Amino acid sequence: MRGRWDWNLLGGWILALVVLRAARMTERDPYWQARDGIERSAGTPMSRPDSWSWAQPGGLFRPTSPLWNSALGLGHQGLGVAGIALVGAAGMLAYFGVAVVVARRLGARPLPTLAATVFTAILALPMVSPRATIVVQALLLVSLALGHTLVTRTLPRAWWTVVGAALVAAALGWFGAWLHVSWSVTSLGVAAALPLLALLSGVDRWRVGLAAAAGMALAAGSTLGPYGLSVWQLLLDVSSASDGQIVEWLSPFTAGLRLRWLPIALIVLALGAVTAQWLFRHRSGAPGSLERGCWALEVILVGISLAAASAGMVAIRFLGVAALTLLPVLAARLSAATIRWRASPRRSPFVRTRLTADYWRPIMVGALVVLMPLALVQAIDPGQPQEEEIARSLPRGCRLFADPDTAGAVLLLRPDVKVWVDMRTEVYGSAAYAEARRRLLATDGVVVPEGATCALVSPSAPSVTADGAGGNAWMKVSTTAGLSLWVPA
Template identity: 25%
Template sequence: MLAWLAFLPFALIRSENLAESDTFWQVRTGLLTIAEGRIPSVDPFSWTVSGKPWTLNSWAFNVVLGFSYEAAGLVGVALICACFVAVIGGLVLLLARRLGAAPVLSAWVLLIGVPLLTLFLSARPQLVDYIAVLALVMFLQRLVEVPKPVWPLIAIAVLTTLWVNLHAGALLGVAIVGASALLVFLRRSTRSRSGWFLAALLVTMLCSLVNPYGAGLLAQTLQVKSESAVITEWQPFNPADPLQLVMFAIGLLGLGVAARRGDPVFTAAIGVAVCGSVAAMRVLPILVLLALPVLAAFASHEVVLRYFASRRRLFFQGATAVLVIAVGLAVFNLPFFGRPDPAHFPRTAIKAIPAGCKLFNEYQLGGLVILERPDVPVSIDSRNDLYGAERVTQSLRVLDGQGDLNEGLSGADCVLVPPATGLARWLNTNPGWVLKSAEPTAELFIRR
């Protein structure tokens, strides 16, 4: 509990700035869903693909953000996401405790893992994936331990149903349960539990269909992957990236420890996350979160504990210093809590866009425009599965100032792009456009 309380300031610090474009259009979509009492079926936000069929893979999460926004604006959105992060930290510590890890080592392992995870703990439905995977592993372990684990089976059913509606990442849970069932069957000491794991696999498969799109959600998930070729987080694992390499190494170490301990559930879950991370780097945080409890338990060796006891004062002072700094930063940042990151988003320029103006915008800026200026149709935003890889690539070429720019801006009456782009430089010298607003993060141009 003390380790978890020490983690809370880090959850608040991460939620200070909202830096993901997804967050903003998800809030607006949630507000639209609440207002109309139904899930949007076609795109209502752009002028380039207006009316195109749109499948939402996180409709319930959008509604949660919508209610949070109605209650307290973006502060409410940041606060609910900070609560999600706090739950993630709590589940990591709880799993470490169940594996026999010492509290002090669990705390240090979690604090060491926080810097690696910071970039991924943004206000997006992936937070639900992190919580759900950790909870799923906890329930699967109960299938091994409890004589007649009816309640863990029911818990898995409820978890999967909630998960698939909050985010389509629930399909990862099916893979984890399937891999766990296989390892439980192959291990002689747990083979008698195979029936319960097969039941869990059937439950997760059936409950994954309990969503507004049914089995169509699988096709939508595959479409997201195919249409995200130019998106960084969907790229395969890159060992040349130091952050990715460290995270992957931690995952492999956790996999080795889990296999050596003979733990079929953690071995299966981490193994699935390793395969997922190779295919797409966005799975790396799940890999690290699953590995942390295993590594905390592994580190809780008598020799290590004696060393910590002999250096108790040193570690206490170090932990106190880290915690004081974290609390200080959290308190200092409270006045800015929930703001769109000023290093990425030009709020003044967005306010200056004429009403109803068809906007050509940079990819990351579309989300905040959708939230703050729903009267302004955007050209593109981070719903890359809706726009398709070809349209996203063409938008990036225009942004770089390549090709026929007059043709690229056809249909647009306003442009909102970063000042360092090739398009911004071209517009500054083009008599057909006038600069209306300029900020370090973006310039707004109006067609004459």
């Protein structure tokens, strides 16, 4: 009975965390993504010339998360910005739900899983947001759980078992390809990991072949997305345009980012390395046993996490992937370690008492009683962007100059307003972002590009002038939520 209560307590903590992250979004991508979903539901082609920028950049707009954008669009059409928050919350709950199921399969207990969840969420906080990438993480865990099922559960040795496993894997690959273009890379790693998981589990050749068939089907299914094999060109376009311009594509060693991101990078890398060392020194179970299968799954998860953490030394975005992939293993290892430490006669009674669920249960319940009302207060007007009030003040049909994040929210809030650049890096290219940063961060005043008729800039900007026509000065109209609206004088 207490075990069920503890799992419910874990669920309450996860729910509070998800409500806090979904209700007050720091990301602006979900807003313009919802607009894309709305437009495509009205019949607009997926790949299309850009129509959101008054600068008319060359090239096509190709959504990188078409299925997710459609879900956000449906949420907005049904409930407004609250619908965007609801869809985002569902995505985050999907990840945490799958992670907890996998952790339980590995032998994790509820309160150590809660500790691992909170710690992981802190490390990967920017990724715990209403974005398709966290659902990709859930899909990664589901795919590996499928492989674990194929090598550990009793299955009929028949052709329909192979066909069924291949169809399920292909469906996962297809779903991921429509969910987010990054799945094209992830699916190849998972496809290779499935037969490796079987080999590490020590199962017979038939099960190794079954896992390999599922892996090949997963990889094949991932080519059935909206862009087919051309998705690789889109990935190259996104990475080349974002490199050096978007924070998540910068290295944690970058000046100005080290204080926040370098400690996280080192912690994630160290956790993966220490866990890997422990697993290789403590291989459990006989070949083909459930225990060996769980050990093999942990090895695969740690391997993927280490690969992502290594990539995170080049691009910050992969640090979140590393931490979220490691969560089930951390929960399982912490659960096992707690039992060992509690049973060790070398530990003092004081320490052993504090390693029991009875000690931590009332503390965690009390903390949740405080946290949940805060989460519910934050959930008032969920998904409301801080730019909403000042966006209403924009002149109708004006041509906006603003930072890319602000522009992303305005695209949904004011569809009549066109922007100079927004967060779609592959549409504008890196040069446009560098130019926007140069203009916005000028200490002697913001100089907007020729053709702009309204601007949203920092209240600290001393002045706003325009390129061309003698550099005519602009006037400040209003200041709201950390943004000032300027228009031509």
